[in-house]
Amino acid sequence: MNFKKDFYFCYECKKSVDNLEDLLFVEAGSTRSYCSEKCIEKYFSPITNFYEEIEKKLRKKYAVEEEDCLEFLSDVTIMEKSMTAPDEIWCHENGIKEETFCFIKKVAIKEERPFYVIILCTIFDTYPGYVLLSTITESKFLMEEFRIGTEIDVEEHFSEGESAEGLDISNDEIVGIEQKKSEILANHISIHSPADIPVENYELYNDYIESTMDSPDEIFKNKDKAGDTIYTYIKAFDKEGISFYYFVLCMRIDSASEEGQELIIPILNFPTVDGELYKSYHQGEQVSGALKN
Numbered sequence: 490m491n492f493k494k495d496f497y498f499c500y501e502c503k504k505s506v507d508n509l510e511d512l513l514f515v516e517a518g519s520t521r522s523y524c525s526e527k528c529i530e531k532y533f534s535p536i537t538n539f540y541e542e543i544e545k546k547l548r549k550k551y552a553v554e555e556e557d558c559l560e561f562l563s564d565v566t567i568m569e570k571s572m573t574a575p576d577e578i579w580c581h582e583n584g585i586k587e588e589t590f591c592f593i594k595k596v597a598i599k600e601e602r603p604f605y606v607i608i609l610c611t612i613f614d615t616y617p618g619y620v621l622l623s624t625i626t627e628s629k630f631l632m633e634e635f636r637i638g639t640e641i642d643v644e645e646h647f648s649e650g651e652s653a654e655g656l657d658i659s660n661d662e663i664v665g666i667e668q669k670k671s672e673i674l675a676n677h678i679s680i681h682s683p684a685d686i687p688v689e690n691y692e693l694y695n696d697y698i699e700s701t702m703d704s705p706d707e708i709f710k711n712k713d714k715a716g717d718t719i720y721t722y723i724k725a726f727d728k729e730g731i732s733f734y735y736f737v738l739c740m741r742i743d744s745a746s747e748e749g750q751e752l753i754i755p756i757l758n759f760p761t762v763d764g765e766l767y768k769s770y771h772q773g774e775q776v777s778g779a780l781k782n
Contacts, residue, residue, distance in 0.1 A: 501528035510700070511728065513693050515618035516611040525729065526693060533619055540609060540622040553628045558604040561625055565678050565688055567596060571606040572617045573670075578646055581638030591635045592617065605632040615647050618692055666754055669717065669740055673757050685763040686733070694760045697726060697735040702755070705737075711773035717741070720753060721770050726760075733762045736770055 497506040500521045506512055512522035515529060523529045548554045561567050575592040582588050592608040604627045610617035626632060681688060701724040709721045718741040725734055738757040761767060 497522065499524035499528050501532040504528075510696060512696075514696070515613055515693065517613050517615075517618070519611075526690060529619065529693070533621065537621050544622060544624055547631055547634050548626075551628050551630050553626060553631055556604075556626060556628075558602070558625045558627055561596070561598075561604070561606075562623060566675060567606060568608075568623065569674060569678070569688065570594065570671075571596075571608055572610075574667075575608075575643060577636070578641040578643055579635070579637050579639065580641055588612070589621070589637070590617070591637055593632065593635060602627055605629075607632060607635045609635065613692055614695055616692060620689065666740060666742075666756070669715075670756050673719075673738060677757060677759070680766060680769055682763050682766065685766060686760050688759075691759050694735065695758070697724070697760065698737055698755065698758050700724065701735045701737050701758075702739075707771075708776040709771065709773040710776050719756070720776070721773065723771065731762070733760045734767055735760050738770070 495509070497509060497512055498504065499506060499512075500523055502524065504524050506522075506524050512524070513526065513529060514522050523532065545554075571592055571594040575594045577591075577593040579591040579593070580588055581591075588611075590610050590612050592606075592610065594606045595603055596606055597603040604625050607622075607624050607626070608617060608620055609622040611619045611621070613619075678688065686694075701722050705722040705724050707723045709723070711719050711721070713719055720739040720741060722737040722739065723734060725732065727733075736757075736759055737755055739753045740756050742752050742754060
């Protein structure tokens with residue numbers, strides 16, 4: 490051991506972490522990193538409690554302490570859609586340049602009154618990194634309290650993180666990719682076990698995407714019901730003595746460039762410790778060799 494190496498320390502417990510890839514980040518542009526999900530929860534717990542108290546006071550102000558629509562907070566599909574396809578994004582920056590984001594989406598369900606899904610969060614790779622507060626309300630007055638700071642153009646915000654920048658992809662193909670993402674996510678949620686890694690924690694494992702796609706243990710190719718080719722990248726990892734598999738599901742499209750390049754676009758990525766879920770994706774034609782993505 491000597492000083493001629495990089496040292497990393499958990500922002501919460503100050504534990505030394507040997508490898509950069511073992512750190513967890515939940516904020517873009519921040520050096521705050523953690524050794525485990527437990528430390529992330531511990532660090533943010535007082536902050537989430539603070540925001541929950543503000544919400545209680547605002548609900549009392551507008552006489553909406555209890556609302557039937559709050560039951561949809563447990564609907565993973567609605568919450569995931571609100572994080573990946575919000576109607577509005579707002580960003581508030583405090584005096585020391587710390588940023589808090591708010592995602593807002595209006596949802597209408599048959600025979601239900603329209604309501605607003607509100608997610609106060611940090612940002613990592615354009616998506617919520619850590620949710621500081623999530624709530625639902627039919628009150629437009631309460632919703633407007635969350636329009637904080639400056640409104641961000643939603644399309645520009647998400648285009649900043651697109652890996653397909655500079656590639657020749659038509660608007661119709663972009664729409665198709667987004668639709669395919671929704672279909673695959675809905676199917677994934679339907680077979681996801683409550684005992685597995687929670688869907689809302691998937692963002693904490695984004696650092697494994699690049700390694701999985703660059704050096705996968707296995708790649709499988711399937712055609713879905715719509716006739717689209719889906720590639721499944723699989724790689725095993727071990728973190729703090731816990732083994733898990735990381736999956737990256739990709740869609741193949743043909744570029745309109747002169748080279749006629751085949752493009753592999755990531756659609757869904759997730760970790761799992763569930764053997765049954767692993768079997769669900771571990772099928773199709775096995776592909777050897779890395780694919781250009």
